[in-house]
Amino acid sequence: MIEAQLLNGVALGSILALVALGLTIIFGLLGLVNFAHGAFFMVGAYAGWIVYTQTGSFVLGVATALVFAFIVGIVVERVLIRFYYKRPPEDQILVTFGLNIVLVETVRAIFGGKTQLVPSPSWGQGAVQIADFVYPQYRLEVVGIVALTLAVMWLILFKTRLGLIVRAGIDDALIVNILGINVNRTFMLVFALGVAVAGLSGIIDAPIVAVYPDMGTDILVQSFVVVVIGGVGSFAGAILGGIVAGEIVSVTTAFAPDYGQVMLYVAMALVLILRPQGLLGVEGRA
Amino acid sequence: MSLNRERFLKTTAGAAAGVAAGASGMHIAFGADYSPIGTFPAGTQGDSVFLGLMCPLTGSYSADGEDLRRGYVLALEDLNNGTGVMGKIPSLAGKKGLLGKKVAYKIADSETNPNTAVQHATEFITQNKAIMISGGVATSEVIAMGKVAQQQKVLFMTGASGSNDTTGKDCQRYMFRSQCDAYMVAAAITPILAKALGTKRKAIYLTPDYSYGHSLANSMKEFTEKIGWTTVADVVAPFPSSDYSSYLTNIANSSADTFINIEFGNDGVASTKQAAQFGILKKMQLVVPNISTYFPDGVGSDIMGGVYGTQEWFYRLADIYPLSKVFFDEYEKKFPGIIPRWTGHIAYTQVALWADAVARAKTFHPPTVIETLEAGHPIDLMLGTVHYRAGDHQLVRPVPVVVGKKHVDMANKEDWFKIVDVVPADKVMQPLAGTSCKMPSYT
Numbered sequence: 001m002i003e004a005q006l007l008n009g010v011a012l013g014s015i016l017a018l019v020a021l022g023l024t025i026i027f028g029l030l031g032l033v034n035f036a037h038g039a040f041f042m043v044g045a046y047a048g049w050i051v052y053t054q055t056g057s058f059v060l061g062v063a064t065a066l067v068f069a070f071i072v073g074i075v076v077e078r079v080l081i082r083f084y085y086k087r088p089p090e091d092q093i094l095v096t097f098g099l100n101i102v103l104v105e106t107v108r109a110i111f112g113g114k115t116q117l118v119p120s121p122s123w124g125q126g127a128v129q130i131a132d133f134v135y136p137q138y139r140l141e142v143v144g145i146v147a148l149t150l151a152v153m154w155l156i157l158f159k160t161r162l163g164l165i166v167r168a169g170i171d172d173a174l175i176v177n178i179l180g181i182n183v184n185r186t187f188m189l190v191f192a193l194g195v196a197v198a199g200l201s202g203i204i205d206a207p208i209v210a211v212y213p214d215m216g217t218d219i220l221v222q223s224f225v226v227v228v229i230g231g232v233g234s235f236a237g238a239i240l241g242g243i244v245a246g247e248i249v250s251v252t253t254a255f256a257p258d259y260g261q262v263m264l265y266v267a268m269a270l271v272l273i274l275r276p277q278g279l280l281g282v283e284g285r286a
Numbered sequence: 287m288s289l290n291r292e293r294f295l296k297t298t299a300g301a302a303a304g305v306a307a308g309a310s311g312m313h314i315a316f317g318a319d320y321s322p323i324g325t326f327p328a329g330t331q332g333d334s335v336f337l338g339l340m341c342p343l344t345g346s347y348s349a350d351g352e353d354l355r356r357g358y359v360l361a362l363e364d365l366n367n368g369t370g371v372m373g374k375i376p377s378l379a380g381k382k383g384l385l386g387k388k389v390a391y392k393i394a395d396s397e398t399n400p401n402t403a404v405q406h407a408t409e410f411i412t413q414n415k416a417i418m419i420s421g422g423v424a425t426s427e428v429i430a431m432g433k434v435a436q437q438q439k440v441l442f443m444t445g446a447s448g449s450n451d452t453t454g455k456d457c458q459r460y461m462f463r464s465q466c467d468a469y470m471v472a473a474a475i476t477p478i479l480a481k482a483l484g485t486k487r488k489a490i491y492l493t494p495d496y497s498y499g500h501s502l503a504n505s506m507k508e509f510t511e512k513i514g515w516t517t518v519a520d521v522v523a524p525f526p527s528s529d530y531s532s533y534l535t536n537i538a539n540s541s542a543d544t545f546i547n548i549e550f551g552n553d554g555v556a557s558t559k560q561a562a563q564f565g566i567l568k569k570m571q572l573v574v575p576n577i578s579t580y581f582p583d584g585v586g587s588d589i590m591g592g593v594y595g596t597q598e599w600f601y602r603l604a605d606i607y608p609l610s611k612v613f614f615d616e617y618e619k620k621f622p623g624i625i626p627r628w629t630g631h632i633a634y635t636q637v638a639l640w641a642d643a644v645a646r647a648k649t650f651h652p653p654t655v656i657e658t659l660e661a662g663h664p665i666d667l668m669l670g671t672v673h674y675r676a677g678d679h680q681l682v683r684p685v686p687v688v689v690g691k692k693h694v695d696m697a698n699k700e701d702w703f704k705i706v707d708v709v710p711a712d713k714v715m716q717p718l719a720g721t722s723c724k725m726p727s728y729t
Contacts, residue, residue, distance in 0.1 A: 001535070001536065001539040001540075004535045004538070004539050005532065005535050005536075008531050008532055008535045009532075011531065012529065012531060012532065108344070113343055113344030113345070113348050113395075114348055114349060114352075115346075115348065115349075115552040115555075115556075117555065117556075117559070117584060120563070125563075126563075127563060127564060127565040133535075133538065133539050134538060134564060134565040135535075135564070136531075136560070136563035136564055137563075138563065139531065139563075205529075208528075208529055208531075208560070209528035209529050209556065210528065210552070210555075210556055212552075213344070214344070214345070215528065218528065249532055250531075250532040250535070253521075253532035253533060253535070253536060254532075254535075254536060257521045257522045257523065257532075257533055257536065258495055258522040258524075260524075260532060261524050
């Protein structure tokens with residue numbers, strides 16, 4: 001049974017890692033504390049769910065979630081977020097928290113508060129026999145999808161000119177501007193990229209947890225825990241934090257189901273006491 | 287009981303008279319019998335009285351809350367027009383409204399959240415002078431509002447609540463519950479499970495971590511272990527949850543052959559669908575002791591077929607009870623295309639029981655209405671003849687036990703269940719001594 005829970009920990013953790021990655025990109029590269037991340041997760045899920053139920057194609061749903069969330073990201077960044085990069089974190093928290101409420105209530109006004117069940121895609125139904133236990137096929141595929149997404153994100157941020165400009169812009173925006181590079185536009189793209197990843201996570205998680213207006217709230221809290229455990233602003237930290245969080249919940253559940261969630265917060269407290277910068281965070285970076 | 291009540295009336299009336307003599311003498315205008323208490327008489331002075339209704343229209347139990355809402359809307363319309371089931375109750379027949387007053391109401395979204403429920407209940411009491419409050423689907427909401435009702439001395443007719451605690455350790459003088467409690471569900475279903483599934487089953491539970499979950503799981507364990515079943519494990523998950531994978535991994539890899547899912551509402555649907563993905567439903571018999579209103583629609587007939595459980599009320603009871611037929615027809619007329627579910631039945635029943643007690647007491651005065659309810663006067667409703675038990679405020683009523691139909695056996699898309707038995711109240715009620723209810727006082 002412990003093998004089954006270890007595997008489940010990876011599956012649980014991979015979704016958390018993906019959501020946390022969006023958070024950590026936006027915070028680590030733009031220095032923005034984004035409390036609207038859960039709402040972006042939810043917006044992506046709804047956009048993907050609508051297209052999925054209309055067309056019957058889950059892949060099309062995923063693509064829609066990604067593109068729609070990216071566009072939402074650009075709009076939100078242009079009209080709101082860009083004025084807050086230089087503002088203190090408490091202002092950022094307030095404005096993104098408010099944005100979260102606006103987005104959630106808008107979706108509730110349009111679609112109602114009901115939970116909408118989302119069937120697994122045709123290629124993700126059924127269960128797989130692994131050694132002496134069975135595991136849902138879709139959850140295994142989610143691990144693969146997340147791994148692929150993480151690889152693409154890593155390439156974008158660390159192997160492209162965009163990534164180079166972003167990282168330079170964080171260190172010294174003035175110099176990058178003097179070099180004739182439009183840092184503002186780069187920041188906009190980075191923010192939209194973080195939002196797009198959140199939206200993608202939403203539709204990928206939808207067949208597992210169903211779609212409802214508050215679906216982002218739980219995951220937002222957990223992904224902040226992941227970021228704290230992994231290290232704020234660290235790409236690898238988001239992945240490690242996600243897996244660690246998933247394993248903590250899963251393995252604890254094998255022995256004491258009612259302590260699964262509690263242990264997650266115990267772990268976060270321990271990390272904050274023993275290694276405040278997080279497992280893979282760099283001291284003073286954040 | 288009546289001695290206490292007399293003493294209570296004398297002392298409060300005396301105290302009130304003392305206060306009134308020095309002040310305005312207001313209570314005398316309302317008859318010396320009924321001293322002011324809670325929102326009485328303030329809430330009854332106009333030509334209408336107000337009911338505050340809390341329905342979880344969002345959150346985990348939103349689908350059940352939506353049907354609860356429709357039940358209230360129909361009940362209040364019938365009460366104000368003297369139509370439907372209300373028109374068939376002797377004390378209400380031929381009358382519009384209640385004691386000559388229109389019954390106004392507002393419905394608030396309790397969000398499946400005790401804090402929100404309490405906030406709305408308090409607003410309705412303080413701002414609208416609600417003479418009665420009702421609602422909630424999660425036991426956590428109901429128990430929290432019960433405390434408000436007791437504190438504010440305003441009657442509270444519960445919405446859905448299946449925990450033994452509601453009429454047990456958390457019972458309140460001002461709270462009455464019509465749904466069957468966990469003990470009744472377990473007592474009703476266990477003999478049927480023994481007959482259908484045998485006496486050598488190994489059961490594993492998935493339980494939401496709050497009063498309702500623990501109460502129903504414990505009652506089911508108690509009864510099934512008596513017939514020879516063993517309990518492999520009780521897997522407790524936070525309430526609410528959305529991803530049950532770590533809990534289901536435990537269950538999938540256990541030695542159990544029977545999966546007893548205590549989860550309710552959206553959580554019940556999500557956990558059951560996820561259990562199917564884990565292959566659990568292929569190797570274990572599913573039992574859902576308390577099947578929430580839209581559970582069958584959520585999981586579909588492939589999963590539903592052969593699942594044993596109970597329904598607080600099911601529309602096919604219209605074949606057995608004439609007033610269920612009246613309720614069904616009226617509901618269909620009011621909400622075309624929607625079949626009433628059991629939370630709607632609870633809403634209607636609770637308003638009817640309260641209205642009947644008010645009509646027979648000839649006053650809205652809460653302690654007098656409570657005393658009328660406690661007197662246990664039998665009343666014919668959608669489940670035959672029922673009455674409230676004085677000691678714990680549990681409705682004495684039968685429990686319908688059902689089994690899910692396979693798709694081929696369904697006469698129409700709402701024909702989810704075959705009614706196995708309607709177990710009479712005397713076979714399922716927990717003896718009063720067994721409940722841990724210590725009934726608080728009127729004041």
